[in-house]
Amino acid sequence: MDQAMLSVVRAVEAGATTMKGVIDATGLSRLKIERALNALEKQKLLVRDGQGFRATGLPKAPRPTRECGSCNACCDILEVASVDKPVHQLCKHWQAGTGCTIYERRPQMCRSFVCAWLQGHLDDDWFPAKSGIVVHFSQDAVNVTVDDDCPDRWREEPYFSKLCEWSLNGIRRIGNRGYATLVVSGVDRFLLLGRTIVPDPTLFGTAFLPLTADTFRFWRAKSQDHLHRLHERIAEIERIRQEFGSCTIPDDDDDDPYPPYRPALLHLSNHT
Numbered sequence: 001m002d003q004a005m006l007s008v009v010r011a012v013e014a015g016a017t018t019m020k021g022v023i024d025a026t027g028l029s030r031l032k033i034e035r036a037l038n039a040l041e042k043q044k045l046l047v048r049d050g051q052g053f054r055a056t057g058l059p060k061a062p063r064p065t066r067e068c069g070s071c072n073a074c075c076d077i078l079e080v081a082s083v084d085k086p087v088h089q090l091c092k093h094w095q096a097g098t099g100c101t102i103y104e105r106r107p108q109m110c111r112s113f114v115c116a117w118l119q120g121h122l123d124d125d126w127f128p129a130k131s132g133i134v135v136h137f138s139q140d141a142v143n144v145t146v147d148d149d150c151p152d153r154w155r156e157e158p159y160f161s162k163l164c165e166w167s168l169n170g171i172r173r174i175g176n177r178g179y180a181t182l183v184v185s186g187v188d189r190f191l192l193l194g195r196t197i198v199p200d201p202t203l204f205g206t207a208f209l210p211l212t213a214d215t216f217r218f219w220r221a222k223s224q225d226h227l228h229r230l231h232e233r234i235a236e237i238e239r240i241r242q243e244f245g246s247c248t249i250p251d252d253d254d255d256d257p258y259p260p261y262r263p264a265l266l267h268l269s270n271h272t
Contacts, residue, residue: 012054023138083102087184088148113136115134116135133159141179141181144184167192204222209237237265
């Protein structure tokens with residue numbers, strides 16, 4: 001059984017019964033999960049029906065060696081809408097000395113949730129109860145939620161360098177589209193582009209252009225059409241760079257471009 005199948009096994013054993021549940025629990029792409037599900041079905045270890053995914057004698061998957069222990073950061077920092085739990089507020093169902101008082105009937109999000117530290121992706125500096133940072137994977141993002149008591153912890157080391165590394169891996173991902181590294185700290189939202197921090201990223205996306213190996217120039221899109229125009233201009237900048245060896249990047253005042261891009265870029269770059 002390969003690693004993807006094991007991850008799906010763990011998710012189903014934890015109570016994930018839908019594709020979204022498995023994606024949220026594993027961080028795998030839909031394609032990888034579909035392949036794993038097909039393989040498990042062929043081995044008659046899992047069935048899919050109108051009720052979702054059901055185990056039919058799944059072998060016990062190796063469990064992570066780590067345990068939550070005294071940590072209840074996910075019950076405190078994260079939002080769980082199904083039990084009316086706001087972000088940064090300890091769940092009303094958590095009781096000191098007892099833990100979750102509705103554990104046997106906890107919602108699906110809680111059943112399938114496994115933080116990146118518990119999965120073994122991070123060292124003990126990232127233990128959520130110590131760091132105040134909860135990291136988890138979704139289908140297309142590394143999600144980082146920071147405790148209100150230490151809102152800038154994610155900017156400190158060793159945390160920031162690791163988040164930058166993940167961000168660069170997501171940007172450079174080949175095959176499937178990349179993934180984003182998103183930070184939520186109080187009411188503030190950030191997108192990481194390597195060591196470049198994008199405050200308040202928009203729902204329409206962020207267009208960006210590399211400046212160095214780990215820094216970027218970015219433009220936040222105001223609409224899908226705006227994002228498309230930004231990408232068209234970036235593509236033209238890259239073509240001019242290849243042709244002339246350099247291209248001047250337009251300044252902040254020119255963040256809503258309209259074609260044609262090439263003449264203006266050539267003039268700005270003193271290329272004739």
